[in-house]
Structures are given as structure tokens and as C-alpha cells.
Amino acid sequence: MRVKCVICDSIEKLNDETLLAKRLRNRPIHTFMCETCHDRIKEKTNARIATGNFRLYRDKKSDDKW
């Protein structure tokens, strides 16, 4: 089956036998993301988590100072 990436609108061919293809067929909602976009979002999420940890660490440090 052919699927469209919700982010960059690129069309990709999906093997009908894969779990993802079956899931998309059952619920044809905007859930497909191409690998490129998937990786990009994963990176962004990881970066945000890293930033969050960093801030948390700094807050904790300034708390210790008080």
C-alpha cells in the first residue's frame, strides 16, 4: 500500500504484510511518518529531554546554594 507522510507529504510504499501497514489500514488516520521525519522528531524529543534535565540539574544546584 502507499502511504503519505503527515509531515513532509512524501509518498512511501509500505509492505502490506507489516504491522504498520495493517494498523494504518484499520485506522487510516494521519499516523504515518517517514523515517526521515521520524528520526528528526526523535532527535528533537531527545534534545528537549536533555535540555530539561540540564535545567533541572541547574535548579537543583541553585537550590543547594540557598
Ligand SMILES: [Zn+2]
Ligand atoms: Zn516525512
